[in-house]
Amino acid sequence: MKGNLDIKDFKRIMQSINNTIQDNRIVLCQLDSIIGDGDHGVTMAKGLEAAVEKLEIDNPASISGLLKTAGNAITMTIGGVSGPIFGTFFSEMGKAIDASKESVDLKDLAAMFRVSLEKIMRLGGAKPGDKTMVDALEPAVKDIEISSTSTVDIKTAMESMAKAAKKGAESTKDMISLKGKSSYSGERSLGYEDAGANTVYFILSAFYEAV
Amino acid sequence: MKGNLDIKDFKRIMQSINNTIQDNRIVLCQLDSIIGDGDHGVTMAKGLEAAVEKLEIDNPASISGLLKTAGNAITMTIGGVSGPIFGTFFSEMGKAIDASKESVDLKDLAAMFRVSLEKIMRLGGAKPGDKTMVDALEPAVKDIEISSTSTVDIKTAMESMAKAAKKGAESTKDMISLKGKSSYSGERSLGYEDAGANTVYFILSAFYEAV
């Protein structure tokens, strides 16, 4: 358990996220099938595979570079809504910090997630309550911001953040989709969780596990 | 129960045959599905419906004319193998007797069926054992020929003829098809009865019932 995360930690974290998404490919497709078009799991799996491969090849020297490289690989590879949205998730975290920064603490991390969330909301135009990944990410970011004002370590904070994402993902069950393919289902989207919101949970829990 | 059959009897017989074929449409399609292409029941049903309709319209004055009209209607309407083969079945019976003939007895009937059988075998080239309707018709014709040398009445003879057709149809189960669409199934046609052979049985049993 560490106070700060360095570039090696982030490499491990990205691998952990990739593994978790590969393992949950079908689950995520099934969630997307019910009210969307069913591709979310395979699309995300392709994106993270590409990100991890690109990191192998480029071997970026900084945390910032690593996160930007991973995010750009996702954006460049998978298209769909997930490509730009989840690509942005990583690349904006990278952009939020300086290339010279060799490690990040909990406060940095909270700030990075916040930047990411806001860019995603600007890019896709989704607000909390629209039944998207924002509904998992937004409470999760709030949660880590609270943790960052306390004395908990990163691991504990990430655990709590992942739990907040999980709760957020579950809360999408009672929402009517207003964004993306599931929005065509209108009221029929009630009663089912959003796929992308669950992806946020999987990403954050894989992050937590790798810390 | 009558010694001779007149034109009224033949009208009733044709209606009875039509009813029986309509009732067994699906059964005949199912038999044709397994080793053929599955249309035999609907094809025959269309043919007999057309025959009976044509008889209503033309109202032929003789038995010969009635059978020729019915047979031609089938040949003209339904195509496939069944059209020419079962059309010929009726029309050749009609051609076998003179237009002036007002009633037929058992001997006439046996001769008419024989003419029909031989024309069908020439037309389609099928021999007994090829797994076609000939395998029901041929033993049936032999059976009525035997009856016609005895003193039984037409009804009894037809009952026996239908039974012989039934046995003939059942015997096709152990044959490998050499004619028609089921011939492509080769050895895989073993174990299943031929559809057209069953049609012969249905025709003859409907004939018997209407006598």
Place this chain on the structure above:
Amino acid sequence: MKKLINNPKDIVNELIDGYAAAHSDIVKRVEGYTITARKDIPVKDRVAIVTGGGSGHEPLFEEYVGKGMADAAAHGQIFASPSSAIILEAIKAVDGGKGVLLVYCNYAGDVLNFDMAQEMAIDEGHRVDQVRINDDVSSGPKDRREGRRGTTAAPIILKIAGAAAEAGLDFDSLKKIIQKAVDNSRSLGVSLSACTLPETGLATFSLEDGKMEFGMGLHGEAGIKKVDLLSADDTTITILDLIIQDLPFNSGDEVVALINSYGSTTKMEMYLIAGKLHSYLRGKQIKILSTEIGEFCTSQEMAGISITLFKLDAELKKYYEMPCFAPGFRK
């Protein structure tokens, strides 16, 4: 299988009316009959081509009626050849004095009815002869080719027939070149799922999960072998090997390759097959003039594909490349 139909007994009739309405620039219905025909029949100064067969295989045959293809098609009910009466009517409708060639797929029912129609038409003073399409290598040994079924070579044969007729070939020469086109065609298909008869909703066969059947007929008649589902690549190679050895096609040959979907197999899958077909034939030094991909001859919504190879010589190539304008085939 759910289908969008009206009165099940009236399907073929409605289908022909709808077809004639949709393509009224090219074709018409011969009123009162299940016959589709070019708008400008009877044809003057050349031999006419009549095709036809059972319905349920759309776009076969109606979409191959048009300029540079067939003059008319006689349609039977679903999976049943047209009656001789319908075929006779088609012959009479197109004959402009130079005679009529019947070009159709070799099935017992079709042979019976086309033969009868030919005989009747000759009795009525028409000049009529016929060529039977028998491209399906799975339906009989090579030394009994006359027993083989006609399948997806049909549009290619009709393309050649129509072009050669349009070019003004005399009756005997036309028959000869159509026969050569047939002799130069080989097809084989594979089925992955059943087709259902629209009138009864019954499947004409069943195929277990994870299995496919090579050589299954267009009506679900049993094929030559049932195997575990192969990849697109292995399916392509299996089919091509059987076709290539049958004619045989040799290094240096030039061919038309046609990839046909039986119904619910997607273009996505067909392009995977096209990719393998191209690399495999390249490896065998067989040149492809043209690749035709689509639904040319279906079995309702059956899943599966067939491949046809058509060997060209200078004459066939000339006719293949001539323009044609039918709803289902354009050059």
Place this chain on the structure above:
Amino acid sequence: MKKLINNPKDIVNELIDGYAAAHSDIVKRVEGYTITARKDIPVKDRVAIVTGGGSGHEPLFEEYVGKGMADAAAHGQIFASPSSAIILEAIKAVDGGKGVLLVYCNYAGDVLNFDMAQEMAIDEGHRVDQVRINDDVSSGPKDRREGRRGTTAAPIILKIAGAAAEAGLDFDSLKKIIQKAVDNSRSLGVSLSACTLPETGLATFSLEDGKMEFGMGLHGEAGIKKVDLLSADDTTITILDLIIQDLPFNSGDEVVALINSYGSTTKMEMYLIAGKLHSYLRGKQIKILSTEIGEFCTSQEMAGISITLFKLDAELKKYYEMPCFAPGFRK
């Protein structure tokens, strides 16, 4: 659903190679990318058209690349729009100096990625603008048309765009006429059975026996109403009524009517629909210039059909009737 595929992860890649091999007379692949393009790109002396979208809807989009249609199509994975990187590459590959118009179907993922690509291309000095196709009346109210999905009007819009580009219209005029084509198109579909994702084999929805759903999306997104299976005639009328009142189409209008199969619906069924469509529009005094029937935009092997009506004026009619030569659309 059994499918003929190889490595599930490589489908789109192989599909594009197979497509380029099969139609090498017209198109090529832009090496290294899931992009199909006319062989003669970059185009000189006229504005270029780039289209694209998710795969799994073949022949959309690749078969609408060709002379008189799109210059290139950027392809995403199955049911996922192409990434901005791929779209950017397509823009760069076709731009011959007169700029590029992006013409694509309105889905959130496509909008995000085409927007990003446009921005990047403009940064790199290209002139780029876009028109979104949004013909599907079932996916939003009329007063929020900008939220509606793009569906089977795509080949018609690309036909107009390609013809007008070929005619040499300047950038702004071209954008205007493509937008007019979109504004004059309305579509609605009905689904009868599910589609499966080839990579997972999972169905994206299920539809009970005896039910059909109006307005279901091309990816199995829920539609506007689920009803008991209707006849072909009633299905046609239900769809037409919703389309006609939406634009609205009026007595005296002239239209192109396109009848699309989503996958396993047969030509047989489509011709029944064509028959009813013709008689129904005749009754409303709406004239049909041309009826296009086939698989134009599929959802894998989904059963169902859609109808598109496209209202012509003199200008649109002129461009619609100009020749075009793409693998999936010829005039």
